[in-house]
Amino acid sequence: MSMAVRSTGRGGGSARRALVALLGVALVATTVASPAHAGEERAAAPAAVPSPPQVEVQIHSRLQNLLTPALSAAADTQVRALVRNIVARQFDGDTNALWSTVIQEAEESYIVDPYASDWLALKDAVAQFHNIDGYRFDPQVYIPNFDEGIVPASTVTMAVAPADQNATSTTGYRLDQSGNVETISSPIDETYVETNEVWVLSVNERIDTGEAAHIADSPAPGKVKKGSQAVKGIDAGDADATKIGPMSVCNPTGLRNNQGEEYLQRWRVPNKNSFGGLFEGKREMRLVVVTSTGVVIKNYLFPKVKRKHIDQWQNSNVFITTWDRAVWGEAMGYQWYELDGGKTTSSTISVPIQGGGTISTTVTSQERDDDGGSTAVLFSESTYREYDTGPVRFNMCSQGGDGGTGNDNFACGAIASASSTFSGYSPSRTTDCNRDTRLGGSYSWANALGTWPPSNPEWVQADFGVNRTIRRVVVYTSAGYPIRDFDVQVWNGVTYVTVASVTGNTQLAVTVNFTARTTRIVRILGRSGPNHQQTYVRVNELEAYAI
Incomplete structure (x- = not known):
């Protein structure tokens, strides 16, 4: 496809710059010292500028071929509005629109003649990206800063993403009144795109996320065989x-x-x-x-x-x-x-x-x-x-972790559960990191009606998710109705083992120390509520510490 380019800048340098950008390579002369001159001081040869990878050169060449039909399509008011609408959707998190989407939606909306020569030229230029070195690329329009209030222009300015990814500026193009492509005098750089709308032709960075699009967590220790690939996908x-x-x-x-x-x-x-x-x-x-x-x-x-x-x-x-x-x-x-x-x-x-x-x-x-x-x-x-x-x-x-700092409450945010629950008194209150000892379901857990401690003890527990070594728990209970008798138990992988017992308590905060135990779950087994209401045991907060 041929492309007529006319410069609107001073001198004829713009067209030459466009040609250099198209090639994406630099010719560098180097001088190598012969043995006869090895001892002479010579001016250092300029360092060679690495050429862009061949795939980048191919992409850039096809983007240049896309420029004229893309500018012709953008001359239509409805197509411009459609492109900006698609860009605003940020379908992949960026302010861009795939040309394949533009073509599909424009034809579905009957805003273009699908058999017009300019439109067929656009579709043909887009199809040229379907096989570049065995890979299908998706050409797109990228509008920098579109989401920051850039004012749309009545005449579209386009630029082609350079083959050199480190380029800081490139040439801008527009259609003149005769429908010919002309270059604009101002370089397209970071300053220009901060205040002007520019449609950058590039290819979408389609990401291969592998076999799994989302991995909720890393595998638990001990669940992966040595040398295996634990996580597939991104x-x-x-x-x-x-x-x-x-x-x-x-x-x-x-x-x-x-x-x-x-x-x-x-x-x-x-x-x-x-x-x-x-x-x-x-x-x-x-x-x-x-x-x-x-x-x-x-x-x-x-x-x-x-x-x-x-x-x-x-x-x-x-x-x-x-x-x-x-x-x-x-x-x-x-x-x-x-x-x-x-x-x-x-x-x-x-x-x-x-x-x-x-x-x-x-x-x-x-x-x-x-x-x-x-x-x-x-x-x-x-x-x-x-x-x-x-x-x-x-x-x-x-x-957190084993040992801790003495300040790590392993039960804060742990998974809480209970043998029974009075309506409105959720066990999650015991691990919500809130030491408030006020009475009521907004602050504490309590066992259900009819479960009858002390003859049938009721429990609430905190599951850390991983093993922790603990030596101390602190139990906070309800004002006016403190838990009187209870056991501190830990899970040993087979059953719950009592590591400490408290009887006759009247305090709202009870610290219990015991010999270090490594466990994933700590449980408070409530044996009796206060003397005036023994059938209900209340725990407002449960804390567990390494020291």
Whole structure:
């Protein structure tokens, strides 16, 4: 397809710049010293500028072919309105519209003549992306900052995403009054797109999420055979990563405890240009976490982030795993990617461990993805440390676990259940992290009518989800109706074992100490309520501590 280009800028440089952009390569002269001149001082040859990968050159060439029919289609008022409507939907989280969607909806709406030569030229140009080096790409319109109130223009300005992903500017095109393509005088750069609507022709970064689109959690320790691939597919984040939210509450000492919950607290990309320029759209970061045994335990796709925000901290609070040292080892490898799509490939990653050793495994990615670097996280390191892969920086956080800090209430947020429940007095009140001792169903659990302690004891329990080593529980009960007699029991994997007993209590907060026990469940077995109402036992809050 031929394309007439006329420059509206000063001089004839714009057309030449467009030609250079189309080629996407640089010719660099280099000089090599011969043996006869080896001892002479010579001016250093300029460093060679790497050419874009061949697939990027092919994509860019076909985007250039798409330019004229796309501009012709955008000259129609109804087509422009349709494209902007599709862009506003942000079907994949970005301000873009697939040309295949535009074509389908325009024809369904009867706003175009499907047999018009210009429209057929558009469809033909789009079809040229169906097989580029064996992969089907989806061409699209991407409108930077469309979601920030950019005013639509009556005449569309288009740009073609450069083959060089690091380009900071490119040429803009419009149709003149005669329907010919002309270049505009202003370069399309970050400043220009902040205040002007620009339709960028690019390909959609279609992400291959593998066999499972969402993984709710990492596998429990001990459930994965050594050397197996624990997580297939990608755990996709479902929140706006640019939204600043509260960060995880870490162990205050910055130390990890065995079987503590490990979180990726926050991350950022200090250099906004690390993964391409403004024509790439929002950034899609992926994290792969590998144990020292080579097991992938997290494969996480973060919500999209605008390039201009990615150098700011993104508070993610992503749960990684419960770090059981006996299963996962003393180190984990963190490998980052920025996703750009393309054919699926497999590669071996090797993450060096500080002090010696390497974490290795095979990871599936896509050929256009950018390597975000990797680093190892050691169990022995402080969670206050900031990790740096080169392009990406991040912080970790650890909560709870065996040993604890003395301040970790393992029962806070635990799963609560009971032998019976009086209407409105939910067992969840006992693990809601609220020590309020007021009387009533808004503050406490109580057993059901007709269960009759003390002859038939009633219980409420907290399930931590993982084993914890505890030495102390604190029981909060109801004002005016304190629980009088009760046992503290723990689950040993077979049955419940009584580790301490309390009789004749009249206090609203009772601390019970006992020999250290490792358990997943702690239970309060209520034997009697107060003397004036022995048949009801009330627990407002149950706390469990390591020390």
